[in-house]
Amino acid sequence: MTFAQLFASYWWLMFPIGGMLMGVIAMITHYNHRNEMLKILKSYVDQGKEPPASLLDAMRSDEDRAYDWRWRGRYGRYYGPWNAWRKVIVWSALAAGFTYAGHYTQLGEANGVFTALGVAFGVAAIASLVWALISSFTGPRDRI
C-alpha cells in the first residue's frame, strides 16, 4: 500500500483527529484561563484587598461547578440522578433491543449471542436502576 492509497483510505480520519486536537487545545486554554483568574485573585489577596465582585462573578460561572450536583460539566464527568436515570434508559433500551433481536429474528447462531447480550444489558439496567433510586434519595443537595 502506498502513501497515496493510505491517504485515500483514511483521509476522513483528519476530521476526528482534528476535532480531538481542538478539544485538547480548548481544554488547555480553558484551564490556563482559570489559572490566570486565580492568580489575579491571589494578587488582590496578597495585597490585603478585597477582590472585585465582577471577578468573583466570572469565577462563579463555570469550572468548579462542573462537579456539582445536577450541573453538566463541559469537561468533567457529571454525577447525580439525571445521569443515573439516563443510564437506566440506555441500558434498558439496549436490553430490550438485543432481547428482541435474539427472540424474534432469524439470525442463525447469532440469536444466542444477541440473547446473551440482552440479558447482560438487562442486568446492567437493573443495577443502574437500583443505583438511580439510591442516588435520587441520598445524593447531595444543590448548593444554590
Next chain:
Amino acid sequence: MDNLTNLFASYWWLVFPLFWMVFGVVRMALRDSYERRRLNLIRTLAEQGRDIPDVLRR
C-alpha cells in the same frame, strides 16, 4: 513502509482509545495544577483571617 501501513490499516481505530487516554492524563494534570492554586489561595485567605469567597468553595 509497507509493513507500517498494513499495521496502521489493521489498528487505525486504536487512535481513539489512545487519544482518550492521553486526553485523560492531560486533564488530570491540568486539574491538579488548578486545584493546587485554588487551595493555596484559600490557605492565604485563611492565614489572613479573612472569609473564603463562595466561588472558591466547591
